[in-house]
Amino acid sequence: MLLTLLLVLLLVLLAAGGYGTVAPARPQGSRYLYGVSLAVCTVLLLLALAHLLSGREPLHLSLPLGLPWLGLHLRLDALSAFFLVVVNLGGAVASLFGLGYGAHEREPERVLPFYPAFLAGMNLVLLADDAFAFLFAWEFMSISSWALVMAHHREPANLRAGYLYLVMACFGTLALLLAFGLLAGVDGGYGFAAMRASQTPPALAALVLVLALLGAGSKAGLVPLHVWLPLAHPAAPSHVSALMSGVMTKVAVYGFIRIVFDLLGGESAVWWWGGLVLAAGGVTAVLGVLYALMQHDLKRLLAYHTVENIGIIFIGLGLALAFQANLMYFNAALALTAALFHVLNHSLFKSLLFLGAGAVLTATGERDMERLGGLIHRMPHTALAFLIGSAAISALPPLNGFVSEWMTFQAILNSPELPQWLLKFLVPAVGALLALSAALAAACFVKAFGITFLGRPRSPAAADAGETDRFSLSAMFALAGLCLLAGVLPGLVVDGLGPVVGLLNGGARLTDQYHQPWLTLVPVGPLKSSYNGLLVMLFMAVSGVAAALLIHRFASSAVRRGPAWDCGFPDASPATQYTAGSFAQPIRRVFGSLVFQARERVTMPPPGDLRPARLEVELHDPVWERAYAPIAAAVIAVSTRANVLQYLTIRRYLSLVFGALVVLLLGMALWR
């Protein structure tokens, strides 16, 4: 019954997509469309949340649709319910933002039809219970998001982004298709129930893991499959960027969890699976944030930062796999909870930050941080929301990002009992990488917030910006509020995740947290560590306010405005401020020379010459140059050679066909 209702709601979204083709012509068309999306997403969110918290048995639904011998199977269990909550929370907030933001769209006919379809596609992936429905929904999600990436198709950079996205999406789906093929086995049991029941042989199971890592990882943005992500996510309109970065990457994480933890089953895990996923996660986390630090395009910085957070999530998942392989289910529950908590957290603050970037883009028309600055004066509310998002993503207490990273650290600290030597070396190294990426993330967001919102305006556009509309602000503040709430009441989130973890972990889950005194988070028993976000926030609030009151009451509260001191050399020009590039320069020198082969070249004109001195920075993308450029070159070389085949006579074509036939038959004969 509930599943039928969910399906009907998805049909409403599809119908809204149909309406989107005519909506741009109507005066309030885009408002209606976003309003409907908001309503549907909210209802879906509440239904999924109710199902998750009630802890009921999984629901099934079979419909005679799709492949005739298979049909369409849908299933709603705790895992899909949790991800439905994540997707529809992001969807609802993005739609709310769209109510205001959509009015600024230059070509709404390129956005409106695909937006609800994209939402429906993501929802359908989570409900699918057979391989055909899963892949169909997955491709539907990819294609509709591709159409949204191409919304502003006249910019050449977007064309390239769309092309690359399409290629990588095809690659990812191919990998998933093969993974499902292996899972289905020779009998072709494409229903997920059959896959769960059947035992995959160890060698094939390992292959399925690698294929799932490639397929889901390419959508989520694991290094080195991330190359499309920082190009495609920023190219879309900002509320769609928020959906792609905050939500669609989570659908990819869902795909990985569904295949590896559920369909393969944690009991068939081998220890090196965990090691592989851990290593991929650790490398992704550090490289993602280093890439992000080198960017000066605000949206691209955020997109690269998504790569980092996906790395953190995969560190948690890898730890869980390693623990499950060694039958340490309690520790696996901790690692899984940390990963899923970070899924929720990242969807909250990354959506918030992309919406903030969208508000800045509408107000100034600029994405380049080097041309922004001082927006805190002209957009104080947007600045506050963006600040909360930046603090949350930098894992600062008492906000939510800290809690999930804290739990990941606790899971790492519980891992010396892992018996395998490789894991003994790998886990602390990954812990160091995680610590490094957390510290670099703080630097990255001091840069993102500081250069964009603080200082003095670096361009007339930034100087004339105005505050954004109410819908956009309420969307951002809803997310900021949730960031704070999940940070100070983490125990409730952990309890909510309990059924999901139990489902994936053979029934083992963390103990209930809600009855802990003062709502403290105590994941690993009374003797181990605890954290209480609520008290930390209260202590900070009380001491800060008390200090302010005391000083204002008993000392002085006088304020005088004057020119900036700047060591006695105040310079009127905003060009003398630190820029995004100069802010990142120390970190570029320390880390970039190793990772990006960063070089700086200073050209000084001779004395008397009036030309300005120039500083040129050269960065190399190691992944693109080592992995993708050779592949692209090989493809071009082969296709140039093969180009000859295009201009043959019919006689030659026929003889080619004949020759191919002979070779194939020979091959068949020999193989038999």
Add this chain to the structure above:
Amino acid sequence: MALIDYLVQGGQMLLVLMLAPLLTGWVRWVKARLLRRRGPSPLQPYRDLVKLSRKEVVLAESASWLFRIAPYLIFAALWVAASLVPTFAGGLPFSWTADLIAIVALLGTARFFLALAGLDVGTSFGGIGSSREMMIASLAEPAMLMMVFTLSLLAGTTELSAVARFMLTADVGLRVSLALALLALVIVAIAENARIPVDNPATHLELTMVHEAMVLEYSGRHLALIELSSSLKLVLYLSLVACIFAPWGMASAGAGSAAYGYAAVIYVAKLALGGVLLALFESSIAKMRVFRVDQFLGAALMLGLLGALLLFVSRSL
């Protein structure tokens, strides 16, 4: 929980706050004596704070609301962090609120807002300070966390009171990992407190300054709070070293008031000794170039990682 426990908790919070300026003044005085100067009285920081807080604030025209609330936020984060470190008594009512990882992260919160305040006015000095501070932190924070890893692998928890209790027991022994962790912590403490050789707390108008560059635009009560916060941070790090590596003489929960008083005296003596050692170290070494700092801190990170790795590997032996 008895009332006395809450009183002791409150007493600790006030004690670190009251001692913070004295420790800074003490280090300055010892340094001056080592340089054969007479030096200002160790009480001078109190006088400075009172004077600063009575003066009006001169705000730059381009300063925003963030610039005005940042000192209070920084002070709150650092004070909460400092009062969560057991000073003279362990096992206090709120010791489970935040573990060592959370304390490191609270320091990160303070640093985050200080760096933003440095960028707020839009001057090149503020920018240079913020940018370098974040570079230093990007190495110091992971080094600190690696040290936390080592400790908690040994003690089985990241809660500081429990760690201190564990370090008092006999089965700690002399361990290579602990020595490495101590070295890493000391390097991080020097960097985070903007001391020589990473930064010079006594400098102005130098292109090499980091912390002072960030707070250059602050004046009046805001500057007083920032100065007090820096002093608190120094107390915090010295208390941390004392609590983890020299927990002797710390009173346990439920001890009598005489024991508490005795423990407090020992704690103050530890701080004084730490201050002397810091002054000695600072007087005997030259400041290093900014782009050598990463090697200095990278060494701390590697030491911390090595300590944790040794423990991970030795578990199965």
